[in-house]
Amino acid sequence: MGEILQYFLTGLSLGGIYALVALGFYIMWEATRAANFTHGDIYMLGAVLAVVLVELGMPLVVGAAFAIAISALTGALIERVLVRPFNTDANAIGWMLTTIAVGIVLESATTLTYGPLGRSLPSPLAENAIRLGGAGFYIQELLLPIAAIGCMFALEAFYRRTTLGRAMRAVSFNRVTAGLMGINVNQIALYAYGLAAAIGALAGILIAPVIQAVPTMGALIGLKAFGVAIVAGISNARGVVIVGISYGIIEKFIEGYISTGARNAIGFTLMILVLLAFPQGLFGRKEVTKV
Amino acid sequence: MFRNLSRLTPKALLALSVSTVALAMSMTAAHAQKAEPCIAGSWELSGALAHTGLAIRMGIETAVDEINEAGGVLGKKLRVVALDDQGEPARAVDNARRIAEKENCIVMIGGFRTPNALAIRPVLTEMGQPWMGVISAGTRVTEWETGKNEWMFRTSMKDRWVTPFLLDQALERSKTKKVGFLYEATGWGQGAVPDLEAAAKAKGVTIVGKETFNIADTDMSAQLIRLRDAGADTLVLYVVDREANAILRSMERLNYRPTMVSAWGISAQLGQTAGKLTDGILVAGTYAWTGTLEPRAQKAWERMQKKFNLKHPGELVLPSGIANAYDAVYIIAEGIKLAGDFDKKKFRDAMYKVKYEGIIAKYDPAFEPKFDRHDSIIPTHYKLLAFHNGNLMRVEQTPYAMKK
Numbered sequence: 001m002g003e004i005l006q007y008f009l010t011g012l013s014l015g016g017i018y019a020l021v022a023l024g025f026y027i028m029w030e031a032t033r034a035a036n037f038t039h040g041d042i043y044m045l046g047a048v049l050a051v052v053l054v055e056l057g058m059p060l061v062v063g064a065a066f067a068i069a070i071s072a073l074t075g076a077l078i079e080r081v082l083v084r085p086f087n088t089d090a091n092a093i094g095w096m097l098t099t100i101a102v103g104i105v106l107e108s109a110t111t112l113t114y115g116p117l118g119r120s121l122p123s124p125l126a127e128n129a130i131r132l133g134g135a136g137f138y139i140q141e142l143l144l145p146i147a148a149i150g151c152m153f154a155l156e157a158f159y160r161r162t163t164l165g166r167a168m169r170a171v172s173f174n175r176v177t178a179g180l181m182g183i184n185v186n187q188i189a190l191y192a193y194g195l196a197a198a199i200g201a202l203a204g205i206l207i208a209p210v211i212q213a214v215p216t217m218g219a220l221i222g223l224k225a226f227g228v229a230i231v232a233g234i235s236n237a238r239g240v241v242i243v244g245i246s247y248g249i250i251e252k253f254i255e256g257y258i259s260t261g262a263r264n265a266i267g268f269t270l271m272i273l274v275l276l277a278f279p280q281g282l283f284g285r286k287e288v289t290k291v
Numbered sequence: 292m293f294r295n296l297s298r299l300t301p302k303a304l305l306a307l308s309v310s311t312v313a314l315a316m317s318m319t320a321a322h323a324q325k326a327e328p329c330i331a332g333s334w335e336l337s338g339a340l341a342h343t344g345l346a347i348r349m350g351i352e353t354a355v356d357e358i359n360e361a362g363g364v365l366g367k368k369l370r371v372v373a374l375d376d377q378g379e380p381a382r383a384v385d386n387a388r389r390i391a392e393k394e395n396c397i398v399m400i401g402g403f404r405t406p407n408a409l410a411i412r413p414v415l416t417e418m419g420q421p422w423m424g425v426i427s428a429g430t431r432v433t434e435w436e437t438g439k440n441e442w443m444f445r446t447s448m449k450d451r452w453v454t455p456f457l458l459d460q461a462l463e464r465s466k467t468k469k470v471g472f473l474y475e476a477t478g479w480g481q482g483a484v485p486d487l488e489a490a491a492k493a494k495g496v497t498i499v500g501k502e503t504f505n506i507a508d509t510d511m512s513a514q515l516i517r518l519r520d521a522g523a524d525t526l527v528l529y530v531v532d533r534e535a536n537a538i539l540r541s542m543e544r545l546n547y548r549p550t551m552v553s554a555w556g557i558s559a560q561l562g563q564t565a566g567k568l569t570d571g572i573l574v575a576g577t578y579a580w581t582g583t584l585e586p587r588a589q590k591a592w593e594r595m596q597k598k599f600n601l602k603h604p605g606e607l608v609l610p611s612g613i614a615n616a617y618d619a620v621y622i623i624a625e626g627i628k629l630a631g632d633f634d635k636k637k638f639r640d641a642m643y644k645v646k647y648e649g650i651i652a653k654y655d656p657a658f659e660p661k662f663d664r665h666d667s668i669i670p671t672h673y674k675l676l677a678f679h680n681g682n683l684m685r686v687e688q689t690p691y692a693m694k695k
Contacts (some may be wrong), residue, residue: 003512003516006512006516007512007544008509010512010541010544013510014509014510031446108338111337111338111339111341112341113336114339115341115342116338116339116341116342117342117532117533117558117560117564117608118532118533118536118560118564119564120536120564120565120566128543129543129544129546131546135545136543136544136545136546137544138540138544151332162454207509210509210540211509211536211537211540212533212536214533214563215339216310216339216507217507220507252510252513253513254512255512255514256512256513256516260502260504260505260508260513260514261476261505262501263505264505
């Protein structure tokens with residue numbers, strides 16, 4: 001019983017990371033029908049910046065806030081410089097190459113300036129594990145699924161109840177019509193990438209006290225989160241969070257009851273099988289195109 | 292003259308051609324043996340392993356500076372040529388060719404990664420280039436399958452000898468004699484499995500659980516639950532810092548606290564990042580720069596401290612690797628002196644005659660012309676280090692030494 005609870009709790013934390021990073025893909029996709037493929041490195045950037053700012057003497061919360069703000073600006077900059085010029089029509093794919101390339105640059109630059117080794121982000125919530133029913137967890141870890149669910153509700157409220165949110169939804173429904181209605185589509189895209197980066201950075205900051213911040217921490221998380229977003233159907237925030245958290249829990253049970261080495265193989269195979277059965281994703285809907 | 296040549300019979304002409312080519316080749320070969328007074332390295336100077344390249348540079352440059360201040364070797368000052376391979380075998384091969392041909396250095400010093408050392412074996416043989424490893428511990432770096440290693444020497448640990456050492460330490464500390472093995476799923480970690488199994492068989496014990504993990508894994512609960520349920524009270528680890536931190540966090544979650552004896556993938560930096568969780572982890576190594584040092588090592592540390600702007604020995608993230616590099620340079624210098632010339636072949640032959648007392652050990656002799664003795668550091672030189680209060684120290688300086 002204890003081990004089942006342990007796998008569930010650690011899976012919940014891991015799933016929270018996937019969900020938060022995948023939410024970023026959802027936001028970017030909704031606004032531009034493109035995404036920053038280096039979003040995993042934004043998750044890393046948030047963690048690394050928070051460590052550096054705290055080391056420079058900032059209190060944890062202030063350092064985290066600055067790290068999120070800088071990451072959001074980086075996300076917006078990536079949209080302006082590396083996505084927008086290469087996303088000029090529906091079939092454009094140049095943004096894939098440019099965002100992947102900037103991810104490599106970001107990781108290399110971080111290694112050069114920050115160093116290759118991990119550093120910890122001190123947090124009072126990650127000092128001692130709490131034990132429950134034969135399992136253990138850090139309160140810090142539980143912040144991740146809570147943050148994912150919180151961000152999901154906040155996003156829904158933002159999309160429904162604010163002018164900017166409604167404008168973003170309008171752009172996601174039909175970019176051209178939204179533009180004709182007077183919505184500044186480019187500005188919406190800029191905000192969306194900034195918001196996505198802020199949420200990605202938040203995930204990195206929340207997990208850094210438990211796993212250490214290293215320049216290479218983002219690549220695989222980014223890939224898996226993109227897979228999560230696709231499997232969920234990418235256009236459904238609730239679906240993205242549900243699939244993200246579930247995928248984290250499934251991975252832990254695979255590790256526990258099948259094999260650690262088989263985790264990624266089985267996990268990615270599951271993703272492929274789900275997509276074969278549900279080409280639009282588990283929570284996606286088929287897009288109707290008038291001809 | 293050409294008219295006379297035309298009068299030669301075909302056989303005579305062939306004999307003349309062969310002898311001319313042979314003369315030219317022997318002259319070229321003789322020229323190639325003459326080397327420059329430089330020590331060249333293909334190291335990980337950038338990228339994710341940049342700290343390892345820096346560690347090697349620290350040990351080598353400190354020793355070279357000392358030697359040059361004392362007048363150099365055979366009246367010549369030694370130079371250090373540092374090339375970056377970013378941990379990639381293909382770049383290491385390119386660098387090895389450049390070092391052997393263009394730089395023509397008397398010796399090449401290897402970097403951190405065993406795959407790089409393995410990749411350059413044919414190049415070193417082809418070019419007749421002596422090589423000295425100071426970190427990469429893969430058994431096959433010096434013990435070639437063909438048994439024909441002529442040019443590769445090492446002043447570092449060797450995996451085939453490390454695993455029995457780790458198992459000895461683990462069994463000595465295990466109350467139940469139930470030892471588990473947790474290792475990374477890389478060539479390094481997986482390569483240790485047969486070595487550990489052989490060592491366990493030789494001692495008549497069974498490893499109660501063998502668990503692996505992937506690079507960048509952040510939670511090891513599943514592996515540790517299985518090891519705990521198998522009754523392992525002591526673990527042998529093949530792990531590096533980042534995953535070691537994940538192991539410690541998972542142990543804290545599970546309240547599972549076995550004794551841990553690790554190969555030297557764990558660096559001193561783990562003590563700073565994982566803090567009190569590291570207390571009591573034992574690490575195999577060759578040297579620790581903490582505590583009271585012998586006068587010679589103290590001088591070397593002070594020089595290093597000044598040159599590389601260090602505040603505390605804890606900043607030496609690879610203490611054993613730095614000491615290996617330091618001793619290796621002195622062994623090389625002794626080899627050159629015994630060779631009497633900057634000649635690669637004479638130098639290679641002289642390495643078997645070197646007897647030298649370094650900061651790690653008394654090398655008597657450093658190497659022998661035998662299959663398994665191209666390693667100057669032998670198991671009796673291995674030391675056990677331990678984390679205590681966030682510092683990696685000699686075990687004798689901590690509460691974790693075995694009471695005799």
